[in-house]
Amino acid sequence: MxxxxxxxxxxxxxxxxxxxxxxxxxxxxxxxxxxxxxxxxxxxxxxxxxxxxxxxxxxxxxxxxxxxxxxxxxxxxxxxxxxxxxxxxxxxxxxxxxxxxxxxxxxxxxxxxxxxxxxxxxxxxxxxxxxxxxxxxxCGAPLVPAFDEAFFGKGVTRALQNLGGVGNVTVVGRAIDAVAFDTGPGNCLMDLVVQQMSRGRMRFDAHGHLALRGRIDHRAVERMWRQPYFRQPPPKSTGRELFNEAWLRQMFSTALARAPLDVLATLTYFTAYSIAESYRRFIRHRLHEVIVSGGGAHNRTLMRHLARLLAPVPVHSIERYGIPAQxxxxxxxxxxxxxxxxxxxxxxxxxxxxxxxxxxxxxxxxxxx
Ligand SMILES: Nc1ncnc2c1ncn2[C@@H]1O[C@H](COP(=O)(O)OP(=O)(O)O)[C@@H](O)[C@H]1O
Ligand SMILES: [Mg+2]
CATH class of the missing domain: 3.30.420.40 (ATPase, nucleotide binding domain)
Known part of the structure; x- marks a missing residue:
């Protein structure tokens, strides 16, 4: 019924x-x-x-x-x-x-x-x-994997990556037991930079257009990747208590005010980088597909970085399965x-x-x- x-x-x-x-x-x-x-x-x-x-x-x-x-x-x-x-x-x-x-x-x-x-x-x-x-x-979290298992658990091995404020992944498939953890920042750091540089007029980088106007600082990417959270094996979860304004200031110092578009471009890349590298580090199963959900799925620049860094594994928005991203x-x-x-x-x-x-x-x- x-x-x-x-x-x-x-x-x-x-x-x-x-x-x-x-x-x-x-x-x-x-x-x-x-x-x-x-x-x-x-x-x-x-x-x-x-x-x-x-x-x-x-x-x-x-x-x-x-x-x-x-x-x-x-x-x-x-x-x-x-x-x-x-x-x-x-x-x-x-x-x-x-x-x-x-x-x-x-x-x-x-x-x-x-x-x-x-x-x-x-x-x-x-x-x-x-x-x-x-x-x-x-831990009271994560709870969404029970849904992922019920609706995607009987298919090939897939990663369901949500991009909210924080990024989190569930890996499910008929041959495996579900694995789930927070990959790190989702949109939270990008949102902070956009809100600061627009003095609150913009809440986020719509479709990732702004990020295209900045240059990626790969040294900053390496610096951020050194954060111990990324080496901690799952199960693990994180949030604003770690990835917040203070952390941003520590990672970028004056660049935040001097070149906010470069910082935004770098953070957009880093979000994808931390996801792809975390998969490499902690997911032992061969993935057949990555299905992205959450507001971050609307960020085309972020999605493009993800597709490139995860290739040859195909990266799709969950909208392909009839579920709007958010x-x-x-x-x-x-x-x-x-x-x-x-x-x-x-x-x-x-x-x-x-x-x-x-x-x-x-x-x-x-x-x-
Ligand atoms: N059109 C869009 N383009 C780019 N990013 C978007 C768009 N729409 C929403 N977002 C991002 O998604 C975030 C909200 O995603 P959501 O899945 O609701 O996360 P949460 O669960 O943390 O509330 C926004 O803060 C913004 O960063
Ligand atoms: Mg929301």
Whole structure:
């Protein structure tokens, strides 16, 4: 029987809420509508300084985000001319405020109040996926590999590379056990440079056009590649706590202000370089294809670098499989939510480190009493 589910995701880029309406039938899926609702600038600024917010501010942010997620869901439903009552579930990842799996007391916090979403839409919401994995001894991440395994796991060996703020890969195929790790920066460093040089007028390098105007500094590429994270074997994950403005300043010093286009060109190349080299270092399986998703798949300069550095392995956008690039993660969370309602495990414990298979997510009923 076909089931409709809606997925909501807000990633490390703080660019907006990506939503997707999906029809699942057995081993197949169809994206009926999708949209990324950009955050108002003031919201994305608040999200970027989330670690410094006070308790009342965080409490309010949770409700504000809940409303924003609900609105993103309504918008996608409207685009598909569909009533919310047809949905089996909404899977909402929320926005990660803090993720500390390696702390003395491991913890993780995603905001975007599911009760608000359930109240506005009248649909059951599955949210808070990560804490259960953490409670079971896992890292609470990565979670998307369970989706990758379900929909790409029976084919040839492939790498599914997501390019959000951070880059992450899952390698799946019928002959292997899934492997997943963060490759390093995705768009986060490029976004920072573009926002700085345009004084906030531009949020990212649309289609990678700006990067074409700069020169790649290969010595800076070598310098960045020396960062110990890249030598650490998987499983591993990273984020803004490492690849941030301070790191950029350390790597480029005055070039940031003097030649921002060169820095952008270099970072665009480096993102592809760190992915290709990480594959070489850590993926022992022969890859038949690399499928790229996330907003970075729209960056043509980045995609061209990737294709060149990974040749002869073909590099394709996930759009070739009928999934719009930024819809991949919301589609995955729609699926994980459906699995939770079906009482099926919705993570791969050997990629998160959890003690065993669990059903991730808390369920908020949709109907009033
Ligand atoms: N048309 C585009 N051209 C180039 N880059 C883009 C484009 N659209 C989105 N992006 C990049 O993708 C990022 C958002 O990607 P997304 O998959 O939503 O990541 P996250 O999960 O971190 O939010 C933006 O910050 C930007 O860097
Ligand atoms: Mg995003």
């Amino acid at each position: 076909a089931q409709l589910a809606l997925g909501l995701m807000s990633g490390t880029s703080c660019d907006g809420i990506s939503a997707a309406l999906v029809r699942f039938q057995r081993q197949t899926l169809r994206v009926l509508a999708e949209h990324t609702q950009p955050y108002p600038l003031r919201v994305s600024r608040v999200l970027r300084r989330a670690p410094t917010l006070t308790a009342p501010e965080l409490s309010m942010l949770n409700m504000v985000l809940g409303e924003q997620f609900a609105r993103a869901a309504q918008r996608v439903l409207r685009a598909a001319r569909m009533r919310p009552t047809r949905l089996a579930v909404i899977g909402s990842h929320g926005h990660t405020i803090y993720h500390g799996p390696g702390d003395a007391i491991p913890s993780t916090l995603q905001l975007g109040e599911p009760c608000v979403i359930a109240e506005r839409l009248g649909v059951p919401v599955v949210a808070d996926f990560r804490p259960r994995d953490l409670a079971a001894g896992g 819809a991949k993660e919301p589609v995955a969370f729609a699926f994980l939510a459906l699995q939770a309602l079906r009482h099926r495990a919705n993570h791969l414990p050997h990629t998160t480190g959890a003690r065993g298979a669990r059903i991730l997510g808390s369920v908020t009923p949709g109907q009033p009493a």
